[in-house]
Each structure stands twice: as structure tokens, then as C-alpha cells.
Amino acid sequence: MASVPNSDELIFFVNGRKVTEKNADPEVNLLYYLRKVLCLTGTKYSCGGGGCGACTVMVSRYNPKTKKIHHYPVTACLVPICSLYGAAVTTVEGVGSINTRIHPVQERLAKCHGTQCGFCSPGMVMSIYTLLRNHPEPTPEQITKALGGNLCRCTGYRTIVESGKTFCRESTVCGMKSSGKCCMDQEERSFVNRQEKICTKLYNEDEFQPLDPSQEPIFPPELIRMAEDPNKRRLTFQGERTTWIAPVTLNDLLELKANFPEATLIMGNTTVGPSIKFRDEFHPVFISPLGLPELYFVDCTDDGVTIGAGYSLAQLNDALHLIVLEQPKEKTKTYSALLKHLRTLAGAQIRNMATLGGHVVSRPNFSDLNPILAAGNATINLLSKEGKRQIPLNSHFLERSPEASLKSEEIVLSVYIPYSTQWHFVSGLRLAQRQENAFAIVNAGMSVKFEDGTDTIKNLQMFYGSVDSTVVSASQTCQQLIGRQWDDQMLSDACRLVLDEIDIPPAAGGGMVEYRRTLIISLLFKFYLKVRRGLNKMDPQKFPDIPEKFMSALEDFPIKTPQGTQMFQCVDPYQPPQDPIGHPVMHQSAIKHATGEAVFSDDTPPIARELFLAVVTSTKAHAKIISFDASEALALPGVVDVITAEDVPGSNNHRGEILYAQNEVICVGQIICTVAADIYAHAREAAKKVKITYEDIEPRIITIEQALEHNSFFTTEKKIEQGNVEQAFKYVDQIIEGEAHVEGQEHFYMETQTILAIPKEEDKEMVLYVGTQFPSHVQEFVAATLNIPRSRIACHMKRTGGGFGGKVTKPAVLGAVGAVAANKTGRPIRFILERGDDMLITGGRHPLLGKYKIGFMNNGVIKAADVEYYINSGCTPDESESVIDFVVLKSENAYHIPNFRCRGRACKTNLPSNTAFRGFGFPQATVVVEAYITAVASQCNLPPEEVKEINMYKRISKTAYKQTFNPEPLRKCWKQCLEKSSFYPRKLAAEEFNKKNYWKKRGLAVVPMKFTIGFPVAYYNQAAALVHIYLDGSVLVTHGGCEMGQGLHTKMIQVASRELNIPQSYIHLSETSTVTVPNASFTAASMGADINGKAVQNACQILMARLQPVIRKNPKGKWEDWIAKAFEQSISLSTTGYFKGYLTNMDWEKEKGEPYPYFVYGASCSEVEVDCLTGAHKLLRTDIYMDAAFSINPALDIGQVQGAFIQGMGFYTIEELKYSPEGVLYSRSPDDYKIPTVTEIPEEIRVTLVHSRNPIAIYSSKGLGESGMFLGSSVLFAIYDAVTAARKERGLTKTFSLNSPATPEWIRMTCVDQFTDMIPRDDPSTFTPWSIRVS
Ligand SMILES: Cc1cc2nc3c(=O)[nH]c(=O)nc-3n(C[C@H](O)[C@H](O)[C@H](O)COP(=O)(O)OP(=O)(O)OC[C@H]3O[C@@H](n4cnc5c(N)ncnc54)[C@H](O)[C@@H]3O)c2cc1C
């Protein structure tokens, strides 16, 4: 290979400041550079692969040709810094800051309650900000489109969209406002009773600063000069291992390509970047023609359009859009098909980075564009020093046949896409796990040309993606159909032929084999219908139209901008204005979230001598470690040490949790050793070089079924029984038996597990900064591991980017792992888990198997239930015992079954240990309950809601474990939910819709909920606080609870404000720490605000009691005067506050107790539409009624309810963990684990906080952190309802089993039809599937 010259200076701007980098390394990406070099930590790392949007920044470039500045969003983790020469980067810090001026985007996101943990917020701000730079008055659709590439795990998106919508020309916050008549205004008027007065506004739009585009920073003039410089020259950046060369002209590029034929051309880096990061590809030389004017053009001729290879997919979209507007429809069918897929391909950031040339050349097997381009007869214009060449973008090219590919010295100059013609149809079809920003499960590009004026096939092309290692063509099928009429017989033959031609083997990678086979022909059928409809439009006399009932099969679900309303109890007008309790106070850190100034653990500046830790984990599920060799790793540059079990001075196995595996591994992903190095990249490289050999140990237990076979359990059976179950079964009309499988869930908190462990010089002290829900647990584990007293371990926690239960126990194990490394090396350790490691190592929600036997009368009354639950705990106990307790205790849900037996056991398997997750077993177990209720309804021929109503608790009752409760709020939520959602009329309307539509079906479901908060162990419910009043009157509140987005600190400030009778601005809450509040309980089980609130209240009341004499003497005095006086009188201005906890108990021997302090009730109703041909679904509307008693902060509570609902909806529908039969978790990134995005949330969501009384809790409030999760199951059951309608129409009346999640695969394969009947089925005994169910 030819040699390359020395490095140039890299010049770009960040937030208006010039950056001159003399040692630009092509391997360094912008995210790293911003965070580690420029110390701009507002931009967050969450996945590193472009899939989450947390690292979104705006890039602006000046185009000397058009003299225009182009602003676009990018994911900084995929932008090599070398690609930024001449660009201006704007990060969240450059948009606005608390110290200068916050930008309206930041202000509105915060004030509309669009931030919770705040980890996604800078990315959200940047996406909306960039949109506004291009469109200062965007449409609601543009807002939704701009946010499609940004994931948020907390909020459920609605509030974020709402903040964006405030910039739209017409504020469309309420869907009906544009009519001048807001639906909510009517509600407001109708509630006249003071107690029940309902409010609907969570913020005041009048407070918002206007957006003034003229205030935006100007594009740096120096960059304009640089761009217009006629003497631009080739640039070279020489890194540690890699060289980057940026040619200055097309000829220069061709010259370089000739000189370095093996060099990789790099454009958007959206294929190359992930390959380097996740597949360890190495590229010694990059040639980057990004910005080369010759690659950016659109050339329309009489036959078609030629588009420059440098066009980003977003630019391609805009160009095609214009052409489609200008040209007659018949000419633009290929372009329209491309536009449809361009709308959902990745998110806005990737579409702005990825180029047409890069897309075409990289030929991913999942490509959404190549199948259409091929079907539309596109050609690729190639260029090299030797000259021009044109190759067809056809099957040979896509299937990577060497003679049809680029030569090493060639580049793609442009792609030519011909116009379609009159008797020519082109379509793009796809199905993915979620609508936007997800690789297709199967996609296709199809085209057919007819003999003019006939339906005789002249030419047919069908290309499929995601069915093999490349996009494939069904060319033989197409060939055989030439000359045939476009009729049903042709379709039937085509299906058979294509299934013969495209063979997806039973064990194919990616799994879903039968589903993908079905999609191949279902998509073909859709194309068939589209073409028939098209023919009919051209000549209705000659070509009959498709049946009216089939019409809705033609279109994919539209992406609509979600809208919503919320209702909550107004604050009593007589409440003092300063008292914030009951008001929708913005999250204490919301503005800081939105400006990126909220500091997360990894945002702390570098600590002197710190080391970075990378993990080496087991690749075997159950094996003996035969050999371990770290010598190669230790020899690598920057590596300081390799840490193993032998380095643990204390206990390596604390409470059954193993820190470093020793001798034996018990799951894939178990930590065997860690590597400490000067930078993370060195640690990671070295970790790959550690050599471990294993010898498998039997048995290897992965699934619950295998655990049952091997009698492998952690716990003894937990049981609750009432009545006489056996006897009752004898007298019932009917008995059904069944089972339901509920798979697990990944927490997917946006901030991965983060630990900073800093050893101190003296007394073996160690300080840790950890993103945790349970600092004292981290302290306990570190102390036990290092064998030193807990008093020497200080664990600090300011905030964490989402927890959802995943940061209750795991940070303790990881904290101890990091502490051992800090202890051994004597240096600070920064231990940040990569997304993939986090997903692999830390476990998630327990998969659950429920087996039931139900006895009932023909009128739907359930007389007896015998239910067994098994959870897949994974390899260590963690919290599995508590989870199974909860499952057994809570699973009766809202129903009274007089003869009821419920048993549960936690299975020990060789999966990573599962742990706490929002709802703690309840969301899984209640699926089983709702499943058997639905099955009973089906057997009795009754609607499920009727059977629910019949069996629901109605009056003051005792639970199966004999706890007395009053279900009045449950009845209220249920009744209001049915009434206000217009459930019955809408159900009728859905039935009407279903009669008229064969391939799309609507379904509705309503679910009731009786949830509990807290723990059956009384001492878990205690809490403490520490409140100091300083002499200037300012107050510092500390308590034992952790802030992870739920707004706990905000509520605590509200409590202190009311109790001390001072404005919230006087009160500060900085962090949670084991130093200030010892032995604090976890922040979980929905009781954070309950118990810490009582402790803060207690502390404040103690202080106020002390101040009373001073206040009495000077009742008109100011707070500051009283404090000064109190100090003079030697009155202590500091105290702890304490809450002993709720007196809960559970006697498992007697199967009775009062395990929970109170109940939270709710109901939700959802309506969906499913596409029976693809399995896609669209959530049309959700109504939630949640019993909040009296909400301390309706904005935060509604935020929790909505966020939990969307997380639940994800759990029950699209979130799917995939395990190999050997126990390897495949789904380790946002690419292969799909949490909901903005396109999945209900088109309309209405949330109502229902008022009730709860004197036991602070200010009669209720803990609402978890309960919304289960309400997401209304979507699952609505899907079930829709699928039932489809099956009924197809003559299948038998009850069918319901499992969770109801993925597109499940929906499609359950909507049995002629296509599912047609596909080849495999004998399960003849192959090992790619993935297995573990529940
Ligand atoms: C998070 C994420 C989500 C995605 N989602 C989707 C999706 O839903 N559907 C889908 O279809 N795709 C998806 N993609 C893939 C994306 O479309 C491609 O990665 C992208 O189009 C590649 O373009 P690029 O400019 O980034 O290529 P690069 O990564 O820069 O280059 C890719 C390859 O093309 C070569 N190359 C680039 N330009 C030229 C040229 N002009 N001449 C010769 N060779 C060239 C390079 O040498 C390299 O080998 C996704 C990607 C990411 C990261």
C-alpha cells in the first residue's frame, strides 16, 4: 500500500468556538471528543451505535455552491471527528445554559414536564432545536418525525411531543383547540363541587419565552471563507493506527482510490462505524469524499432522475418529494415507494448522515431502499480513473456476485432511477418490530409491467430483504409468471413458487422462520391487491376492483402526531398560594436536564490517575474454567492490571451474589475478570485478548421447563389458599385448564450502570459515586468485599438516568467489582458499562410461566382457581424470593374468587440473574389472571369486560391473604373508564369496522387493577431525613431516597416547603449519600415519596416546633429573622427526621397478613387496529383512570402513570429478548431490542387522576411509580380482541392461548389464514432453533 503524508490540522467549530486539533485521530468519534476532550458532557452516551439519539447534536455546513447553510441532526457517537473539517457543531451547551440564557426549546421541554431522569433530554432538545433552525414554525408531523430517532424510557413521549408542538403555528396541544373549543374546558366547567374540581393544565403556556430565530448564533464566517477558498487542498489526518484522507476534487478522489484500492470510502459512517464498534472491523485507511460537490446533485431527464451518491437519505427524501409533487403520478411510482420507506428508515439523525451511495454499496440484507431501487430498474453510475461505467442495481449486484460489483478502484458517482410508466407498478413493503427506526423483519420491493392495456405480465420483479444474508430476488418465480394474467390463480401460483425459491432454513439466524415465510407471501399478496386496485383505476370496465373489505389491506398504518389530555384534582382555592402541595410543580432538575447541566456520574471531570474498567464475561452458561491467560492483555499499551476473584480481599460471594467467577461459570455474561487501563479503548481491547477455556458442565438449565425437569429452585413453594378449591371444582359448570407464558424485559434505562470508585489514602476509606436506587446496599457489598467496616465506605448518588428496578441490587455487585479494582490498583476506577455489556450482564424482569385451572359457572362467575407460577430467576437469588412473594400475593388482582389457591416458585437457571423491575412480578402474573378471565369469557360466550365486572371486588372485603380493604376507588376507576372512554359505543364501532374490513381488525379491552405499594417486611419501609437550616434562611434537605427521574426530590422540596411554610426556592436538595442518611432502604416499590416524605415532614415539624417560641414572639417576622433569632437563642437548626415505616407483616405459615400498607387502583382502556397480513398493530387510543388519592404533584404523577404505561405497553407488545438454546442473550442493543418510540404511543391518550382518600400516606397521597405498568396490558388484550375477531371471521372459534409479548410475529401467526396454511412447517425434532422461549 502506498505511504501517506503527515497529519494536517483539523479545524471545526463547537458552539461558536474554533477547535484546532493537531492530532486528529480518525478512530475518535465526536461523542468521545465532546465528552472527554472538550469536557462538554451535556451530550450523553447511551448505546454508541446510532440507535438511541442520546448523543444528538446539530451539524451545520456551508454550501459554497448554493451559498446556503445546511443544519442537520447527527448522532455524535457515529461521527468521526475527522469528518467535521469545516463544520460547525452545536451541542446542548451551545443552545442555552442556566448561566446565560436558556433557549425556548429547553424551557418548554422542562415546563411541559418533558423530562424525568433527564438523560435523553439533551438529545431531545437537539432534535427539536435542529428542526426549528430549519423550520421555525413546524407542523406537528415534523415534530414527530424529528423525534423518531430519540429514545426515552421514562416519559412515554407525550409530554416531549407536546413541548415541541408549542412551536407549531397553531398550538395543537389539545386536539380540539383549533376548533376554538377545548374538550377539557367543558369538563372543567362541569365539575362544580369544590372537592372534585378538575384541572387540566399542567403548565402555563403564557410563561413561555417566544422563539426568536434571529437570536440564534451565526454560522462562523471563518468556515464560510474556508468553504469558499479556491485553493482548498487534500487533507490527511494520521491517527495511532488509521489514516484519514479527504480529497479535494473528484479527480483527487479517483487518484486516491487508484493509489489505495483497499482503502475504505467513508461517507455517513452509519455502516462502517457500527461494524468497527460491534464487529471489530479494522480499516487502516479511510478516504472521505464527504462534501465533494460532484457527489451532490439531482439531475432530472426525460427518462428519470440521477441522484448524486453523496446525497444523504434525508436529502434524497426531499429531492424525491419535490419530483413526486411535480411529475404525473404514473411516472413516480418508484419514488413514492422509496419515500414511504424513507419515512420510517432509522431516525432523522441517521437519515441525515447516511448517504445514498453508502446505502447502495453496503448492500445490507435488511436494506429498505435497495429492493425498491432494484424493482424500479435503477442503475449505478461508477467512476474510476479508467473512466465511467454503469451497472444495473439488480439481483447480481445485491447478491454480491463479484462480477456485478464495484472494482476496488471504483466509486459510486450517482444512482439513476428511471420513471415508472403507465402499465408499470412499483411498491415497497415492509414490516418491523416497531413502525419507525427498526430494521425490517422482512421487506420487499416489487414491480410489474403489463402488456399495454392488459393485465398480462410482461415483466415481474420481486426482491426481498431480511430473508437471507443478502437482499434476494425471486427471479425464477418472476420468470415463470411472465405472460400470466394478474389474477387469483396467478397469485396462488406465485406464492407457491416464491416459497419454493426463497428458502429460510428452520434454524436460520434471526429466528422467526415461519413468520418470515408467511411475510414473504403476505407482502406479495399486498402487492397483488395494490396492483389490482391500480389496474382498476386505469380501466374500471376491464379490471374489476378488489373487494371493498380488502381495501384497508392496501395501506400501512399512518404515523400520526400523538395527542393527549389529562385531568386531575384542582388545588383547593383556599390553600395558601405559597404552599406547593397539589400543584404541578416542574421537576426540580428539569431545566438542568434540558440544558445538559444536570450532572450524571460519568459527567464528573477526569479524576487524577483514574483508570477505566472493561469486563471479560463468560461465554458459557454452565462450565468449569479450565484455563485463564491474561498475559497478552497485560502486555498491551495502557493496561495497568487484570483483576480476578483472587484479588478480592473479603467476600467474593455476598448474599449469594458472586462478584468474579472462580473455577466455574454459571451463566453467559458472568464477570470473570476486569481489565484496568488508562483509557477505556485500551481496557476494551485488552479485555478481548484474555484467553479462557471452558469445559461444559451438565445440566445447563435455560428455560423454566428445564428447571422444572431438574427440580432446580431457589425457594420453597409460597402459597396462599382460601376456601375449598377441590370441593368447588366439583360443583362448577365448566373447568378450563391452560397456561400463559410471559417473557422477560430489559430495563433499558438510558444511562447504563455507572460506578466511580475512589480509594482514599487513609484508613482504607473508599468513596463511590454510583447510579443506584440503593446506596446503602452498594456500601454493604463494597464493605463485605473489601473486608472493611461500612463506616469507611461513602456512597454518593446525585441522580441516575432511569432505574426501573434495575439499579436496586445490581449496582452493589458492580460497585464491589469496581471497588476491588480500585483497591488493588490504588487508583480511582471509572466503570461505565457499555450498553451491550449492561444488557448482557444485569438481567431484567423475570420471565414467568403461569398454569391455571379455573372452575366457573355458565354465567361467568368464577368459583375456583388453582394457579401455579414459576419465574425464571437466572443464576443467583437476587430478589427472586421477594418477586415470587409478590406474584403470589398480588396476583388475584381485582377479582374475588372464593376458592382460590395460588402457588409460586423461583426457578434457578443458567441465565444472568434477573432482578427487580417496575411492578415486581405483578405485571407478569396479572397477564395470567387476565388471560384466564378472558378464556372464561370466551367459554361462556360473554364479553371479557362483563366477566371482569362480575368477578370484581365490589364491597369492603378481605384479600385471599385476609387483608381488609375497600375497593370503592377500584369501582370508581372502572366505571369512569368504561363510561368516559365511551367503551361500549366504540366497541360497537369496532365491530362495524371489523365487519367491513377483512385484513385489518380493531379490538378494545379494558383492564382493572388493584395494586399494592411497599413491602411485607416492616423495617424495609422505614426512612430518615436530615434537614439543616442555614443562617441566611436557606434550607438543605437530605433524605434516603434516590432521584432517578420520578421527581422524588421535587416532591420532598414541596413537602419541606409546606411544613416550613417557606417558598420552594429556599430549599435545596443536593444528593443522596450514606454519609448523611445511613442504612436507608431502597427507592423502589412505589414508596419513595411515601416514606421519605414522612421523614422529611418529621424533620421539618421538629424544626418548626423548635422555632415556635421565636415565631410566637414575632409572628409578623420574616423567616430569615426567625432563623437569626433562633441561632442567637442557641436553638439547633438541624435535625434528623424519621419514619418508622408502615406496619406491614406477612405470615406465610398461616397464609395471612397485612403485607401492604394500602392499595392503588386503576383501570385502562385501549383500542388497537391490527394488520392481519403483517402482524403490525397501531394503538389508536388509551384512557387511563388512576386512583391517586390526593396527588402531591399531578405533573409528576401523571408523568409516572404515562411513562409506566408506555413501558408496560412495550413489555406486552414489542420488547422481546432473544436467547439462544445455549443461554446466550442475542438482544444487546437498541438495534435488536425495541422499546417504544414516539410512533408507538397511543394516537390519543387521556389520563385522569381519580380522587380518593388515603389517610395513612403523606397528605393522603398514593405512590404511583409502578402501577401504570400493568395498565399497559390493556393494549395486549385489545390486540387479543382484534385477533379474536379475525379468527372468528376465519371460522376459528376455539379459545387460543395468549402469551406476552404479543409481537407482530405472534399476531400474524395467530391470525391464521390461507397464507399461514401455505408455508412449509418444520418438524421441531429435526433442528435446533436459533432462539428459544425462556418462560
Ligand atoms: C441506527 C441505524 C439504523 C438504521 N436503520 C436502517 C433501516 O431501518 N433500514 C435500512 O435500510 N437501513 C438502516 N440503516 C443502515 C443505513 O441505511 C446505512 O448504514 C447507510 O445507508 C449507509 O450509508 P453511509 O453513508 O453511512 O455509509 P458508510 O458507512 O459511510 O459506508 C458504507 C459502505 O459504503 C461504501 N461507500 C460509501 N459511499 C460510497 C461511494 N460513493 N462509492 C463507493 N463506495 C461507497 C463505503 O466504503 C462502505 O463500505 C441503519 C443504520 C443505523 C446506524
Ligand code: FES
Ligand atoms: S449513544 Fe449515540 S445514538 Fe445512542
Ligand code: FES
Ligand atoms: S427522561 Fe427520557 S430517558 Fe429518562
